Amino acid sequence: MNAGPVKRDSSLSVVDIGLRLDRLIAKPPVTEDAAELLALGEEILQHWVVAKGQEPTQDRREGFRLLALHRQGANKDPSFNACRETCRELVYHYNLVTQQADHPDAGQRARMMAWVANHLYLFIAGKMETQELGDFCCASRPLRERVDGEMPAQ
């Protein structure tokens, strides 16, 4: 399927993507959220590509910009392929949800899509944090400080 994500006027920050996903998961998500979930997947991939100093591609692979962005992000960074199947699951669920919107499992599929999108977000945000890219380090500081204060040193 040739998919088009939701158009956004401005990109969300890495932290805001996480907060938006948290809200969608808590809602819980419905079939109408599929396009936004796909778009959030593209946005977090864009952050990764930009953090590596590249211009995010507008190309599509197999009909999806998300897959083209993943490929761009994995270029010369094979460990990034650890999220390849997560990206493909996101696309798979997008197709399931949008092409069979009346299916009895459509709601459950939308919920699963949200968890998959969240995994992609966590993987990339964590990777950016580890490599000290983007704005995730500052955002995670409160959590880290709380952990350091509460947990025994490792």
Place this chain on the structure above:
Amino acid sequence: MSDTNVKPGEKKSGMEKYGEVAYYPGCALEGSGHAYNRSTKALGSALGLKIKEVDNWNCCGAMEVKNIDPKIQTYLSSRVMSIAANKMNMDVVMAPCNGCYHNLKKAEYDLANDEKSAEVVDRLSKKAGHETYQAGQVETIHALDWVKETIGEEGLKERVKNSLKGIKIANYYGCMYTRPRHIFPEKDAGPGSESTSKPHFMDDLLEAAGAENVDFPLKTACCGGAHTLSDSDTSTRLVANILQTAEASGAEVIATECPTCHSGLEMHQIRAEKVLGIKTSVKIIYFTQLLGMAIGLKPKKVGLHENISDSFGFVKEKGLA
């Protein structure tokens, strides 16, 4: 038994080829993953399969060596295969750990396709005083392949004493079992083969033992295992998401086939509750433990007491103990 005509990626099949294999447990199975070691041996024995542990085996090179010098990792893995082929005269090495399995397959690929890797391996092997491993001397398989190819679903069905009926399972393969795809060409060989995008061997075996597999979309997602010490927060978040997704998909159990993934899921399940306030109750059990109990082995025989998480109450409730 050694067959030097085996090509990398060639898939053998059947009890006659996999009924007796060289066993490479790797470091994790002697430590945090000992329950996997115990259950793999117990399951194999109960199924009539034979293993010969690789003599004087060494680390496969894991992540640490590979990150510093991939060719040293290739050598370390090749030494394990050299011992199996040249000293033990075996032609199949079975590695239950995803990391070991991945590294042996990667070494096999590199030796067949990269002249420089072959040169380094030859030089280091001579220096270490053992025969140089030649690509294709052994076939490396995973514990899943071992059970699937020798006993298979029909064989398991015949042996089930305590059906896993009524147990909803999310099968978690981790990211190393299928990645990168080019070192596992046999996995995408069409009908009957495994799949790198949607692996199913564990699903098939557990379903044959009566389990109900749920649609779990994070089968091969990263659990953050490589960062579990250097960046625990990332690992905890990734694991929490896997556990929550499994529960949202209706699973009571996550079946595992990798010691790093397994202990990561167990440890970060506890940490997620303490640090993030995310409480999950899904059980984390090796597929070898589940199959072992299904064919009548006692929980202790398959090392359930060696898991970090406590699933004794659960298995008792389900009639497996």
